[in-house]
Amino acid sequence: MGTIVFFIFAILAIxxxxxxxxxxxxxxxxxxLALSFSGVAVLYVLMNADYLAAVQLLIYTGGIxxxxxxAIMLTLRGEISDSNPENRVWGWGALVATLMFIMIAFVIYxxxxxxxxxxxxxxxxxxxxxxxxxxxxxxxxxxxxxVLLTMALVGAVVLAKGVKVSK
Amino acid sequence: xxxSxxSxxSVGxxxxxxxxxxxxxxxxxxxxxxxxxxxxLMSIELMLNAVNINFVAFNRFxxxxxxxxxxxxxxxVAALFVIIVAASEVAVGLALVIAVYRNRQSTNVDELNWLKx
Numbered sequence: 001m002g003t004i005v006f007f008i009f010a011i012l013a014i015x016x017x018x019x020x021x022x023x024x025x026x027x028x029x030x031x032x033l034a035l036s037f038s039g040v041a042v043l044y045v046l047m048n049a050d051y052l053a054a055v056q057l058l059i060y061t062g063g064i065x066x067x068x069x070x071a072i073m074l075t076l077r078g079e080i081s082d083s084n085p086e087n088r089v090w091g092w093g094a095l096v097a098t099l100m101f102i103m104i105a106f107v108i109y110x111x112x113x114x115x116x117x118x119x120x121x122x123x124x125x126x127x128x129x130x131x132x133x134x135x136x137x138x139x140x141x142x143x144x145x146x147v148l149l150t151m152a153l154v155g156a157v158v159l160a161k162g163v164k165v166s167k
Numbered sequence: 168x169x170x171s172x173x174s175x176x177s178v179g180x181x182x183x184x185x186x187x188x189x190x191x192x193x194x195x196x197x198x199x200x201x202x203x204x205x206x207x208l209m210s211i212e213l214m215l216n217a218v219n220i221n222f223v224a225f226n227r228f229x230x231x232x233x234x235x236x237x238x239x240x241x242x243x244v245a246a247l248f249v250i251i252v253a254a255s256e257v258a259v260g261l262a263l264v265i266a267v268y269r270n271r272q273s274t275n276v277d278e279l280n281w282l283k284x
Binding site for chain 2: 026
């Protein structure tokens with residue numbers, strides 16, 4: 001059962017990612033991106049990371065994908081059906097990405113340590129467990145992340161809106 | 168949520184890593200091949216997502232029952248920080264796209280060459 005669900009959603013995520021990079025219409029790319037993120041969220045559930053799956057749906061599918069859609073609508077010019085073209089050297093990009101994939105796949109399949117199945121999971125993954133970890137062992141990175149998010153918020157507003165020059 | 172039935176995995180670690188590698192390489196291709204700045208940002212998001220899959224997969228498959236129960240979720244926390252950084256990156260990135268678009272009326276990265284001498 002888990003295997004069937006895994007393959008359905010893994011193939012969904014990869015096919016949607018393929019749609020993101022090959023679609024000619026950039027709005028379709030953005031919607032494929034949301035689909036790919038949702039497929040990955042199901043993979044998180046299969047790996048007992050319930051909280052991360054919820055975060056993935058909330059932040060990636062709900063936040064980032066919608067923000068990308070808004071940015072596309074704000075910057076759209078010309079014909080929508082040809083809004084996401086490839087550049088002149090896309091062949092080289094495809095070559096490099098394919099070689100990279102072959103190399104990673106080779107490493108994965110020749111490493112015997114990674115050819116393992118899962119042992120039963122007994123150690124949570126819920127919001128309570130992760131928040132406990134964030135407020136004890138990872139408190140400093142957690143606060144740094146809070147500062148980073150505030151800076152990003154201010155920076156995004158300043159960049160997108162512009163600053164009024166004072167006299 | 169009791170999903171223990173569903174998640175008695177018969178899929179190994181290497182299959183998860185392979186899914187992550189495929190997503191990563193599709194994102195890499197998008198970064199190399201796309202003209203539109205927003206498409207490049209979307210490809211970067213795909214790559215960050217692939218890295219998250221690897222974090223969670225390693226955390227799920229290579230864990231030690233003897234370790235204190237509150238410390239075995241380190242991979243989840245790493246993935247969470249990647250999500251935080253990705254969210255700030257896409258916010259600032261899209262603000263930059265809009266700022267550039269306001270000045271140059273274009274989101275084509277091939278035209279953004281005014282730092283070239």
